[in-house]
Amino acid sequence: MSATADKLGVNIGLSAAIVSVAEDEPSVIVVRHDKGGDDALPFGPFDPSHHRTLESGLRSWVGEQTYLDLGYAEQLYTFGDRGRHLVTPGEGPRVVSVGYLALTRQSGALKAPETYWRNWYRYFPWEDWRKERPQIIAETIAPALRNYAKAATGDELVERRRDRARLCFGLDGRPWDEERVLERYELLYEAGLVQEAARDGRDTAKTVEPLGAGMVFDHRRILATAISRLRGKMKYRPVVFELMPPTFTLLELQRTVEAISGVQLHKQNFRRLVEDQGLVEGTGKLAAPARGRPAELFRFRREVLRERPAPGVRLAGRPRGR
Numbered sequence: 001m002s003a004t005a006d007k008l009g010v011n012i013g014l015s016a017a018i019v020s021v022a023e024d025e026p027s028v029i030v031v032r033h034d035k036g037g038d039d040a041l042p043f044g045p046f047d048p049s050h051h052r053t054l055e056s057g058l059r060s061w062v063g064e065q066t067y068l069d070l071g072y073a074e075q076l077y078t079f080g081d082r083g084r085h086l087v088t089p090g091e092g093p094r095v096v097s098v099g100y101l102a103l104t105r106q107s108g109a110l111k112a113p114e115t116y117w118r119n120w121y122r123y124f125p126w127e128d129w130r131k132e133r134p135q136i137i138a139e140t141i142a143p144a145l146r147n148y149a150k151a152a153t154g155d156e157l158v159e160r161r162r163d164r165a166r167l168c169f170g171l172d173g174r175p176w177d178e179e180r181v182l183e184r185y186e187l188l189y190e191a192g193l194v195q196e197a198a199r200d201g202r203d204t205a206k207t208v209e210p211l212g213a214g215m216v217f218d219h220r221r222i223l224a225t226a227i228s229r230l231r232g233k234m235k236y237r238p239v240v241f242e243l244m245p246p247t248f249t250l251l252e253l254q255r256t257v258e259a260i261s262g263v264q265l266h267k268q269n270f271r272r273l274v275e276d277q278g279l280v281e282g283t284g285k286l287a288a289p290a291r292g293r294p295a296e297l298f299r300f301r302r303e304v305l306r307e308r309p310a311p312g313v314r315l316a317g318r319p320r321g322r
Helices: 003-008 055-065 135-150 153-171 181-190 195-199 219-233 239-243 252-262 267-276
Strands: 010-022 025-031 043-045 074-081 094-103 115-119 280-286 296-300
Touching: 003 043, 010 074, 010 153, 010 219, 010 239, 025 055, 025 239, 043 055, 043 195, 055 074, 055 094, 055 296, 074 153, 074 267, 094 135, 094 219, 135 153, 153 181, 195 296, 219 252, 252 296
Parallel strands: 010 094
Antiparallel strands: 010 025, 010 043, 025 115, 074 094, 280 296
16 A cells, blocks of 8 residues: 555445435435535445444434434445545545445435435436436437547547447437446546536536536435446336335336336236236225225235245336437
């Protein structure tokens, strides 16, 4: 280890993407440490003298910071890139953060100060295909990425950047893959199209209006990782039911899956899917809707965890408006 690295040191931080779905919209908890500053995911230090494990440390300070008792949580990745905490002379140690995905159900407004639910499409407006292909892709992202490709040195790099843009954003007839959230954000970062690129001093940073709302440090990258993980995992594990109440209608379940995946699903195919896979069972009771006919209430069949190795909600829809 160099003398500089030894002098600066490294601290371990813990960052949590705490996700919920309410009124058909996916939300994440953010905190505001500075008035008028960017949103941040809840985060805090790991204290090895008091925290037995990383996860116990996460649960401890998240409870203190948000007043929530976390349920389902899983570790995502370790984030330590420069730009996360800009190290300047006298600033102190560099922070390496361990990111977590946590799922919870909303029960009214958050009571902790300076703590809010935010729609995650605020930070990634190009990810919501439920109604149509987001206009921001054709109007802003695709032209900017074509210019980014043209600016490369050498034909090989030009074509590599074009292929990456096609693959990530479904350009030139390529299909949209909802799981590539992190890859899309990283491409926009490298092309200088998000505000974090300018903040981190990347040479490619553009003067155009940044895409999506920024977050402090590399919290938007952590959130993109969490969304990618959740979109992929719910296809082979029943994690979506961590976001559902004890009983629900099949339409409520479908709207929750659509909110997370960002794609619209075929109603009858979805119902056939969850019933044929034994994911739910009827309760014999009916919901009392505000309007229209009452719908049957269902609950998650926990027995499916013992019956099949990979019980999940495999999407049966396609984004519209390509």
